[in-house]
Amino acid sequence: MADPVQGPIEPGQTIGILGGGQLARMLALAAARLGLKTIVLAPEKDSRPVLGVAWRHLDADYDDKSALKELAAHSAIVTYEFENVPVAAVKYLASRVPVAPGHGPLETTQDRLLEKRFLAGLGIETARFDDVTHAEDLATAGAATGFPAILKTRRGGYDGKGQVKVAAADELAKAWNELGKVPSCLEGFVAFDGEASIVAARGVNGEFAAFDLTENTHRNHILWTSRVPARWNGAMTEKAHDIARRIGAAFDYVGVFAVEFFVVGNKLIVNEIAPRVHNSGHWTLDGAETSQFEQHVRAICGWPLGATRRHSDAEMTNLIGEEVNAWAKLAEEDNAHIHLYGKREARPGRKMAHVTRTWPLGRFPGKPA
């Protein structure tokens, strides 16, 4: 393990980033504002968004040791933009250069079962869940979760991929076959009133800060809108902050992370943890004193965390696939802030851009859905 960072990383130094998508792009732009350079390691096919906004780009796979070495050599600190980077790459880097967040949160959040067990160990409520390693586990798991339930692969799922809904016990075997008989986790279905998330940050000395509770909607399992204020009251925000604080402390986390919740009555049930900046925090670019991207840079560089106050009410909407063609129309809207990711091809389901509409504090139009 490399030595931990001694004192803050200074303007002029370089941040290494694994991954070259829109999150890396927005991290690079935030770093530039603070006088920090960025070097990105990502295979070319994924890295359009960072071309021209990062100082350097290493076009290589995440398991390319010579590229990882080069990344480490240039970087004062390395971070990652998504949780599916190989743990081995992060461990290899960590032997040469400080990495934040470390491989611990990565290992836990890459595996739905480990993630649920981690949360249960902290006494944080999740959906009922059970391990399904072999076909024989299906019946026990079904008894543990009840129905309806969702069978999810332990690893590699995102945006609704790697999961099948199961209405009753007799559908379990079919779902198991459909997912390819890979190690999975059966989760009880949560009949939620709404979905929410918290984007939080933890500094090198355990300093904690979190943005306001965000109310989210999804479409085809992909985040569609994020709104602040959420429709729930301040006590719910405090509960969410408390959960995030405990998660951050348990990981000894450094950087920004997100916790996604199901809201049931006045209960918050954790759905998942993302060890990175998060789509539901994009509104902070236009509605908060500090953006989640600057906050992540501050945290991993050992700077004090920035203020998380909102200066505006806000609603972020993702532009998926061809929806990006609405940019010209959106540019006419008086309160719309457009962010385009520089991707060439508007493939279906691909996050191409987002727009955040803002209003003066307290002037969010109508009650959130």
Next chain:
Amino acid sequence: MADPVQGPIEPGQTIGILGGGQLARMLALAAARLGLKTIVLAPEKDSRPVLGVAWRHLDADYDDKSALKELAAHSAIVTYEFENVPVAAVKYLASRVPVAPGHGPLETTQDRLLEKRFLAGLGIETARFDDVTHAEDLATAGAATGFPAILKTRRGGYDGKGQVKVAAADELAKAWNELGKVPSCLEGFVAFDGEASIVAARGVNGEFAAFDLTENTHRNHILWTSRVPARWNGAMTEKAHDIARRIGAAFDYVGVFAVEFFVVGNKLIVNEIAPRVHNSGHWTLDGAETSQFEQHVRAICGWPLGATRRHSDAEMTNLIGEEVNAWAKLAEEDNAHIHLYGKREARPGRKMAHVTRTWPLGRFPGKPA
């Protein structure tokens, strides 16, 4: 002259920028947010701030025709970050690619005498002034302006360079010698109550938008602080907007420009025009719905102008030379937004960074000075 832009410039296209300082840097970052690429032409010694934030950098002098050709070939539109780029370069580019703003505002604002005459022609009040081409003109000019006065070279002056204060008629000859007997402009001294500026934008179809009147202070002739709200009332903002609107229309201007004022009682006396984004508009990055940099990109690309509303009260402070070393201390302040320009050497008088402190609307602490 190249054809004017047909329809808006689209995400994925490229903006050419002459100049590679902090204004180009912040333009490049704003363009990236909108999915636009940037290519910068600037000699290496000036271009540290844009390294790593622009898509490409052409390391060349402004009169290098092959570099200008290359810039034109890559760009859908070309703009400039400062008013001392050679008019010949802009004219050469304009024969190959649309340029905004054009060479007209450049020619006028590069010459203090032409600028004053342009303003006088619009019936806009300036300090009394007179042309000093030969030593024999000094006495007439002194009679026209009265004393104290300031003798300024017509061309090339900035941040207090190229000017000498003249207390009485018998000091004129000495000042003339000191400036090297170059074509100059004698200006009557304005005993002002304060200094202010307006940052405004004009779109391709004459659309006009301006930010709030900003109250400025200078130190050693270099901008030190900019505050919004200014201490003057809304009627003064309207006057300033009216002046900017008339200037923009007379130039048939496209892009962002600034007008600097002396405030005397309830009068606004124009000091100078900057045909570009302006240091006194940096607060818009953290206090307004649209930053002046995004506004310039929108204007020159034929997009609708963005909203100029403030969401916060704000005070911008320049960090000059060694003052940049305060970054770590400033990072601890709850309401300080730090912008570092990526310059290596903190030379005396060099603008290294700025910080903008923000407060909720109406909560500016105390009365501006």
